[in-house]
Amino acid sequence: MADPVRFDVVDGVAVATIGNPPVNALSAALRAGLFRAVQRAEADPAIRGLVIAAEGRTFIAGADISEFGKPPASPTLAELVAALDGAAKPVVAAIQAAALGGGLEVAMACSWRVIGPRAKLGLPEVKLGLLPGSGGTQRAPRLMGAAAALRLMVVGDPLDAEAAVASGLADTVVAGDLLAAAREWLGRPKPKPVSQRDEGLGSREDFEKEAAALAKRATTEPQVADCIACVRAAFEMPFAEAVAFEREAFLRLLDDPRSKALRHVFFAEREAARIAGLPAGTQPRPVARAAVLGSGTMGAGIAMCFANAGIPVRVIETDEAALARGMERIRGTYESSVKRGSLAPAKRDERLALIEGAVGLDATAEADLVVEAVFEEMGLKKQVFAHLDRVTKPGTILATNTSYLDIDEMAAATSRPQDVLGMHFFSPANVMKLLEVVRGRDTSPEALATAAEIGRKLAKVPVVVGVCYGFVGNRMLSRRTQQAERLLLEGATPEQVDKALVDFGFRMGPFAMSDLAGLDIGWRIRRATGKRAPVADALVEAERLGQKTQKGYYLYPDGARTGVPDSEVTALIRRVAAQEGVEQREIGQAEILDRLVLPMVNEGARILEEGIAARPGDIDVVWLHGYNWPAWRGGPMHYADSVGLLHVVARLAEFAQQTGDDSLLPSPLLARLAAEGGSFAGLKAG
Numbered sequence: 001m002a003d004p005v006r007f008d009v010v011d012g013v014a015v016a017t018i019g020n021p022p023v024n025a026l027s028a029a030l031r032a033g034l035f036r037a038v039q040r041a042e043a044d045p046a047i048r049g050l051v052i053a054a055e056g057r058t059f060i061a062g063a064d065i066s067e068f069g070k071p072p073a074s075p076t077l078a079e080l081v082a083a084l085d086g087a088a089k090p091v092v093a094a095i096q097a098a099a100l101g102g103g104l105e106v107a108m109a110c111s112w113r114v115i116g117p118r119a120k121l122g123l124p125e126v127k128l129g130l131l132p133g134s135g136g137t138q139r140a141p142r143l144m145g146a147a148a149a150l151r152l153m154v155v156g157d158p159l160d161a162e163a164a165v166a167s168g169l170a171d172t173v174v175a176g177d178l179l180a181a182a183r184e185w186l187g188r189p190k191p192k193p194v195s196q197r198d199e200g201l202g203s204r205e206d207f208e209k210e211a212a213a214l215a216k217r218a219t220t221e222p223q224v225a226d227c228i229a230c231v232r233a234a235f236e237m238p239f240a241e242a243v244a245f246e247r248e249a250f251l252r253l254l255d256d257p258r259s260k261a262l263r264h265v266f267f268a269e270r271e272a273a274r275i276a277g278l279p280a281g282t283q284p285r286p287v288a289r290a291a292v293l294g295s296g297t298m299g300a301g302i303a304m305c306f307a308n309a310g311i312p313v314r315v316i317e318t319d320e321a322a323l324a325r326g327m328e329r330i331r332g333t334y335e336s337s338v339k340r341g342s343l344a345p346a347k348r349d350e351r352l353a354l355i356e357g358a359v360g361l362d363a364t365a366e367a368d369l370v371v372e373a374v375f376e377e378m379g380l381k382k383q384v385f386a387h388l389d390r391v392t393k394p395g396t397i398l399a400t401n402t403s404y405l406d407i408d409e410m411a412a413a414t415s416r417p418q419d420v421l422g423m424h425f426f427s428p429a430n431v432m433k434l435l436e437v438v439r440g441r442d443t444s445p446e447a448l449a450t451a452a453e454i455g456r457k458l459a460k461v462p463v464v465v466g467v468c469y470g471f472v473g474n475r476m477l478s479r480r481t482q483q484a485e486r487l488l489l490e491g492a493t494p495e496q497v498d499k500a501l502v503d504f505g506f507r508m509g510p511f512a513m514s515d516l517a518g519l520d521i522g523w524r525i526r527r528a529t530g531k532r533a534p535v536a537d538a539l540v541e542a543e544r545l546g547q548k549t550q551k552g553y554y555l556y557p558d559g560a561r562t563g564v565p566d567s568e569v570t571a572l573i574r575r576v577a578a579q580e581g582v583e584q585r586e587i588g589q590a591e592i593l594d595r596l597v598l599p600m601v602n603e604g605a606r607i608l609e610e611g612i613a614a615r616p617g618d619i620d621v622v623w624l625h626g627y628n629w630p631a632w633r634g635g636p637m638h639y640a641d642s643v644g645l646l647h648v649v650a651r652l653a654e655f656a657q658q659t660g661d662d663s664l665l666p667s668p669l670l671a672r673l674a675a676e677g678g679s680f681a682g683l684k685a686g
């Protein structure tokens with residue numbers, strides 16, 4: 001492997017250039033290279049100072065996250081930082097791009113930070129459930145003041161070049177030759193190390209005010225409280241003691257399941273971006289214009305996604321009246337963003353100018369990508385696809401936003417099934433990040449790559465999945481919905497079921513969610529597919545449709561947004577349970593949670609067995625971005641690993657026996673992994 005640090009000496013100045021692609025993470029080899037560079041510069045009397053520079057898209061992206069949990073290799077980051085801090089000769093960090101986490105900690109241990117206009121300086125460790133663990137909680141406060149430093153590390157977003165200099169974190173922005181400027185700075189008198197600049201901390205009172213404001217974020221995030229404690233330690237302890245205090249907090253957080261889950265999410269999101277089985281060199285097709293069929297809630301939201309990304313889009317309806325309603329819906333949504341202050345009026349106008357209405361499918365002729373969001377009815381969808389096949393250009397991607405229907409059947413209505421796929425957005429489409437890109441039997445690699453690429457341009461998180469009823473997300477959700485209904489029959493109340501999921505970290509439970517969406521939606525789907533849900537059906541028959549009728553699973557007196565329990569619902573459930581012959585009992589919160597979540601994991605395992613998802617992490621990403629699964633729980637498959645697959649299998653077998661429902665029996669893959677002592681994380685990518 002090439003040495004990640006190049007060492008050159010020119011005119012008495014040593015330059016250590018970092019080249020550790022892709023992001024210059026501080027791997028053991030990079031730490032060793034930098035450590036050697038400091039030693040060489042210190043030892044050679046002909047060298048008057050050292051510049052640390054980097055090549056590539058970042059300066060240093062931080063500690064190498066993939067090394068966490070492995071035995072530490074010397075020199076550790078703490079040792080490297082201490083060597084820089086204690087160097088007798090001056091050291092300049094010449095920061096051309098992002099210096100994050102441990103990367104900024106390295107830079108803060110240098111004498112100066114000279115930065116380019118593209119530089120970004122940040123301490124994003126909180127996003128991984130951690131805190132800066134190599135002196136960052138002590139040096140940042142001494143450079144920018146304790147209050148500002150605390151905000152930087154608790155919010156986790158980096159500062160751009162101008163803001164970094166204004167804050168005191170960096171010394172100067174250089175538009176021209178960064179290396180030359182860095183060399184020049186070496187001519188100045190060496191300042192005292194940042195570790196000795198206690199006067200930089202600023203006022204304790206300002207810090208405590210900021211800490212009180214930021215502490216509110218700390219409900220599920222232990223790292224926030226630790227950041228506050230560490231920065232407070234800067235006021236209360238000598239530097240070395242405070243660094244030891246920080247180290248102890250860092251190691252504790254590193255071992256916390258919440259940080260492990262967040263680190264899993266970091267890698268799963270990046271892995272999901274690589275489409276499994278795509279031939280090397282597959283190129284996405286350019287998409288300059290899009291068309292969206294249908295301007296209902298989904299169609300309008302999807303059209304806005306294109307406009308928000310600067311892509312001209314035609315919204316197509318069957319008649320003028322429907323089109324006028326759709327365009328009004330779009331204008332209304334932008335208008336409320338302007339009123340809330342989240343969108344500038346000029347931006348609204350820019351986006352609206354990119355959206356053009358049209359009547360009739362022939363208006364798709366110029367589109368490079370068409371997303372169909374018409375009614376969920378196969379006959380209609382097939383007609384639409386046959387028509388699109390006749391009027392669109394060769395190579396146009398023909399996508400459906402169906403939530404459940406068979407994409408291969410739609411593709412068969414065209415002469416170009418290789419260009420047909422699913423682009424399944426989640427409601428509200430202009431807000432939710434997930435995009436399930438559904439690969440049909442004949443979908444070409446180029447079409448797939450194009451949909452994923454455009455998804456990223458729309459600021460979505462695309463995950464490639466295969467064809468089946470409900471794809472990944474809704475297929476798993478239906479398992480949870482079944483169990484939620486069944487739990488009511490067995491004696492749990494709607495609020496107990498909802499509470500189990502809210503306590504787990506979801507923003508809302510399934511029944512509060514149904515009330516919000518309207519119970520008639522699920523009812524209509526069940527009618528169309530011949531399914532039953534006795535409690536939900538009985539509520540609809542009693543005209544309890546949710547918030548819109550001020551009663552559903554809960555009561556919403558005077559249009560309240562939060563429901564209150566209703567004894568009529570308890571009586572209704574009891575009656576339905578008796579009719580269904582289900583005996584009621586007390587059910588504890590832990591059992592409710594397992595009943596809701598573990599059948600989803602089981603379905604996830606079936607999805608993997610069938611190759612509908614390529615990797616367990618892809619399923620996790622679906623749940624994180626489509627259904628607000630709490631990130632610090634890592635997604636359903638990671639969660640199953642964290643509680644242990646043996647436990648999952650044993651619980652599922654128990655539930656199957658209790659309820660007589662064989663669909664709860666552990667899937668073969670789950671049973672095998674549990675028996676082998678394996679985990680989903682240990683599965684090889686498909």
Ligand code: 3H9
Binds near residue numbers: 124271
């Ligand atoms: C820390 O520093 C702790 C210290 O305080 C104390 C320690 C004692 N390590 O995101 P991309 C990989 S904690 C290992 O697609 P971009 C990534 O997995 C760290 N690998 O690129 C991907 O691999 P692959 C604090 C890393 O241009 C590839 O690089 N730092 C790391 O869109 C490209 O990544 C952070 O939290 C890493 N640190 O975005 C910063 N970073 O190609 C984390 C990236 O195999 N990183 N990889 O899938 C980021 O936020 C973004 O990667 C960055 C570039 C903005 C840098």
